[in-house]
Amino acid sequence: MKRLLKGGRVVDPANGIDGVHDVLIEDDRIVRVGRDLPVDGATVVEIPSGLVVCPGLIDMHVHLREPGQEHKETVATGVASAVAGGFTAVACMPNTTPVNDNANVTLLILAKAAEAKLAHVYPIGAVSKGSKGELLADIAELKQAGCVAITDDGHPVATALLMRRALEYAGMFGMPVIEHCEDPSLKGDGVAHEGFHASSLGLRGIPGAAEALGVERGVLLSELTGSAFHVAHMSARASLRAVRKGKEAGVRVTCEVAPHHFTLTDEALGSPIPYDTNTKMNPPLREAADRDAMLAGIVDGSVDVIATDHAPHHYDEKKVEFDRAPFGIVGLETAVPLSLDRLLHSGLIRLPRLVELLSTNPARILRVPGGSLSPGSPADLTILAPDLKVRIRASQLRSRSKNTPFDGWELRGGVAATIVHGRTVYVNPEMGSGVI
């Protein structure tokens, strides 16, 4: 079956395309992109003006919680949330119960994803058995089962030696090591960014230096081993400095920033809702200078990826005293509106750069299909509605958990539709019927 998407603005930075083009799809593949393509028996889908067709967005940092924490999220609810947020693929972290440190867990996740048939799911395996930081996990087995990277996310890799070995060993398979960068002793029992607001609210602080130490360690070891090192959820300006320095020296380091870290600051701890546990995440919301540095890195190209760190938690778990609440917020369904509103409409970056951050670069770093509209690529497409007025409603999220600090926010820009392997898996009900 052929479909011809006609008349939309197509943005595909991997192929240098930004303009009104047609996209021809046959079954689950892209046939070609070009101006005024002949219909030639294809079903024509008129893309309303103002909408943008781009390669499917890829979120390389989500927690799907299955197996073991299904009260927070399942693979099925997670991918439903993903496609509603415009993501055609997600990479899921191994800190499930049990930890994804062997093929059985990986295959279970993939089976659940195949059953759900919405977004692609790329499991990320553990660096160490049980993520305990002692013995390496069976990384070849994980790779063979379908893992695309390794990490002990939630915690940093315990020692510099283990990180070195992980980089060397995973490098053999071309897999990047993704690191939750943090010096545990410096983080201590901190629950919020160490700064004026934590001081004022009496919350134990986590300095930006705790993260930057982890970044510095990773960059040095990446240089030592020649293997690819990826900084997860970067939040501190000193971390960005270390990444830039590494890149200038030719080290294979990449990094991601979460929408909450380029949108919010630690001021949100006290206002509008004091001690709102939906402002508690790790790394924490940092001070304005850090937030501004993340924006600068997004603008100048030092930041490679926007990833959500989608971290669902049940409301019982969040409805407690601030220091008892778990870290993390959901992010899949708020990432596109926040990115369009805060990055595009603020004038900081243009659409091709945004697509690079949300699609091209994550595909390149994880070496997964997608990230471009090249002929023969999977027909994974996101149709953005950059001018759509969006009101975030926590209760309406498709994720099983509703832990977002953005409830009630009005933002400019959203998702019109999501196409995975040629199937339209999501159409925004706000767009009216017949979008695609």
Next chain:
Amino acid sequence: MSTTSQELDQKQAVTALRRKDLLGIAELSPGEIELVLDTAEAMKEVGTRPIKKVPALRGKTVVNLFFEPSTRTRTSFEIAEKRLSADTLSIAIGTSSVVKGETLADTALNLEAMSPDMIVLRHASSGACHFLSRVCRSAIINAGDGMHEHPTQALLDAFTIRERKKRLAGLKVAIVGDLLHSRVLRSNIHLLTKLGADVWVCGPPTLIPTDIRRFGVTATSNVEEAVRDADVIMLLRIQLERMEGAYFPSLREYFRVFGMTEERMHLAKPDVMIMHPGPMNRGVEIASEVADGPYSVILDQVANGVAVRMAVLYLLAGGVEHEEAA
């Protein structure tokens, strides 16, 4: 800091605490603070009568919910409540029962099902009172939440200072000790800066909260500089377990560098007041000669605590307004 005419107008206008809860000093206006202090003067007189009881809170139920051990504060609240004729109930919950599984919200909602009017809460987590205020209809009074605030302590400190010095504006107040972990510090900083005092805070750099200067105080690790010409010296408790966090090497060394000795005290004004919120570690943050000496008002603070807490309970229950409406 000087009091602006606008603030003065505001002060004159304030005759009631138009708020459900007392969560901290941060939320209070200078006028509201002065209202509490003025009301406490009247309440103090009640404590001097042969029959120390007024009917202001008759028929009101107050629950003292203490998740941390406390003798002074809990006793002070209980006496204040009884002098106002409230029906009171004190519950001390050790951390062990928290481990058994009931959440703070559930504990509070179960209590609330029995229709108390006020809950006085002491809890080890910063923000626990803000949290409960969103869960409960009852008035929440913060009796100390983690490292955040201890508003009635700051109010009784201010009352004690004002009683002696007749004012707060322009006084140099030096606060010395473990600043980082102290809720008393945070409440006092808010209160004293709002009422125009010149606040100096002093301790080892390891125990000074980040960006504390943004509160409008002067921070130093030089204790002599902090106490020089001070009108008030307030010592904060040094907890013995802080040595484990490598905040300082030993209690002996702490005393050597920061301990309030008579010699250091004499750098302050001749009529200096020595204050401590208790419990004291004699020979650590304060020498016994200073604690027991003529400048010490430490026991006055305790005595005034009852009057100040009576004022807070009374005003939150509706004060004059409430009686008129009834």
